[in-house]
Structures are given as C-alpha cells and as structure tokens.
Amino acid sequence: MGLEIYSIQFNHDTGNATSDAMTIRRNAAQTVTLPEWRNGVSVKASDSPAAYAIGAVGNNTIKIKARFIITTRKPAFPTLPKPPSIQIQAINPPKVFNPLGDVAPTTVTFNTKGDTGVVTMNVTGHLGSAVRVTNTTWTWQYRLNAKQPWTTFATTQHRIYVLLQMPGLPWNQIAGGTQLPWTEVLDVTCAWANGASTQIAAAGLITEHVFALGPGTITYDCPGGGSSHYTIGGNFNCTAFLSRLQGGFGNGQYVNCTDCGTIVSVFSNSLGCNLWSSRMGYSFGLNPILGIGSNVWQTACGWGGFSYHEVGWTGGCTQNDGVYDACLEVNGSNNPTTGPPFIPVLPKNMVFGATGAMLYRDRLASVAGRPTCNPQPNTRVQRPVV
Secondary structure (H helix, E strand, O other), rough: OEEEEOOOOOOOOOOOOOOOOOOOOOOOEEOOOOOOEEEOOOHHHOOOEEEEEEHHHHHOOOOEEEEEEEOOOOOOOOOOOOOOOOEEEOOOOOOOOOOOOOOEEEEEEEEEEEEEEEEEEEEEEOOOOEEEEEEEEEEEEEOOOOOOOOOEEEEEEEEEEEOOOOOOOOOOHHHHHHHOOHHHHHHHHHHHHHOOOOOOHHHHHHHHHHHOOOOOOEEEEOOOOOOOOOEEEOOOHHHHHHHHOOOOOOOOOOOOOOHHHHHHHHHHHOOEEEEEEOOEEEEEEOOOEEEEOOOOOOOHHHHHHHEEEEEEEEOOOOOEEEEOOOOOOEOOOOOOOOOOOEEEEEOOEEEEEOOOOHHHHHHEEEOOOHOOOEEEEEEEOOOOOO
16 A cells, blocks of 8 residues: 545635745636646646735635545555554755745545545744745655654645735736736746845836847837837736737737836736836926837937837826836936936836926926926826736
8 A cells, every 4th residue: 555645726715825835827818727837737746836925825824625545556565553543744855945944744544545634734934024936845744653763655746926015916816717817927027026025126026027128138118109019908918918028929029108108017016016107297308218129228219209108007096106117228427318327216106206306307308398297197007918
C-alpha cells in the first residue's frame, strides 16, 4: 500500500479571503479549477496557483484543505494503527522562502476505504509585508505517532501570489465572472512590483515598468494621431496587451495616453491599489516632454499640444491628488518650459497641483496652456478587462 495526496485546496471559502486564498482565474477564457492541486493533474507550480491579500489576512492563521488516500501503489506504507490515524505535515526546503511557511502537523483519520476526506490544515506563514510571487515546494511527511521519525511520501509545487490588499476595480470577487483577478496579470504585476510594501510604491513600480516598455514593446502612436489601440469600446483589451508582453503581436506596438493610463490603473489595482484612469484638458499647449518610446525632448510628436491627456490618478482625480503617468516623462528642471537642461522625471504619485505650484500641471503644460489643462474628474473610470 502507499500513502498519497489526493488534492489540496487553497481557496475553500469563496465568501471571504481572511484565512484562505481569494478567488482567481487564469485569463478571460480560463478559470482556475478547484481544488487547485490535484493528483496526476498538477505538475508545475503554475498548475496550482493561489493568491492572498496581506490586508485581508492580517494576523489570521491561513488554512488549507487537503485529502489523503491509501492506495495499492507503492511506496510501501505500514499497516495503520487502531484507530486508523496518523500525523501529516509539509515542510519547505531549507533556506527557501515560502510566504505560507510549513503545513503544521495535523492528525488525520482514514475511513475503511483508506480515505481521510477533506482535512483542514493550518500553515505557519504570515505572508510577509510586500508584494511577491513565489514558486513553492512542499515536502509531505507522515509519522504513525509522536515517538517516530517523519517519513517523506510526496512533494507538491504551487505558485503563491502575495498582494497588498484585495484587488480594486475592475477586479472583483464575483464567482464565475471574467473580472476575477487573472493569474496571467498577477504573473506580471507581482514581478514588476516585487518588494513593494505600500500602494504608492506598487503603483510607482508598475508605472516605471510600463514606461520602460518603450520603444521595443510599445511606443506612442504619433503616426496615427494618438489613437487608442488597447482601450476600445469602454473596455481594456488586457488579453491583447498580455499577448504583446509575451512577444506576440497583440494589437500592435502603438499606444496612446488612454491606453497607458488604463494599463497603469488596471495593473496597479490587481495588487490592491485603487487608481482611476482619468483625463485632463481640454486643448492645452505642452512643454517639451519625453514620450514613451522616444528619446527626443519635444512637444508630443511635434504637435504642440494635447486635446486631452489621460493618466492613472488617485482619489477624486482632482488637482490635489497624485498622478501616475506612464505615457511620458516631464522635465524636472527649474524651468520646465525650456531646455536644456532636461531632467527626466516620470510622474509617480506626483500631485497634479494648481497653476504656478510647479507640480505636474506646470511641468506638462506650457504657460499659455495651463489655464485649460484642468482635471476632469467626471471622466474617471476603472475599465473592465476583456
């Protein structure tokens, strides 16, 4: 006879995520099947994903649900004592960080068919304080009683995402919906914002990484007059953008400010931020800027001005709130209206500011353009993903 793990479930209470994993899906078309780890099905860490929010879990003990069976397959397993109970635990490889820690020793009891049914087990970890994605390995062990040594009988691999808070809109926890957090997005955002312990830091890192995609992956659509390519019909084509990130064509290389503002807000919110994509305007002149994908300081594409501009924005999207602009860098010099010198500054939680405050508005808009470069909070949106 042999002892085997039949299944491991991380998300076992879809009504909350205070002591278990949140509800997620892989992408717009594919769900995450529960239990996340299944014997004979889950081979790689990515086959068994689970996402947790630091803010939701807090100091609560995280629980998983597992099921164990005795089969006729090897390796050999000793005859069960009476009553048929043993202890089972899982440990991490030495010096390898796992945000869930170990699986604490748990007494399990088998029925006459050699099946424990679903057993609740505690893990010893507490997620830490920062965003991360970790491929983990658990080594499973049993012993017949506390006087005997532990014997290894299986290993399992899992991909664990740690977020700051429960994801903000458009992401939600509506079971079966396409706006559940996507693992294909979390693979990107948790890597980009790795180590961020605040929402400001996480959104700033997302903004940096989006801007750094130029010019190889995306660049501003000067040839098309600044058209949107990934934000269409009120939705964000996240599927196409992920394809572009993975080396596919997606919707092509061109983006505009609406695309960039939406990418920043949607990606940041997957980590538990609460950004909006919101506009300013209308029809204002520009200072020299460094557009995404460009190495030339100039007014956007040489046009002289924007009819509007859209960015990731905090709070009420007013002049007192911070902007995250992955579409361009502004001039951080004492006089941003002229140059050189040009000191590139990527706006990350840069307060929009009143005219004359030498904050985001004054660095983006020309002196003549500042009076018409005003926040338009009525345009703020958190676009659904498709």
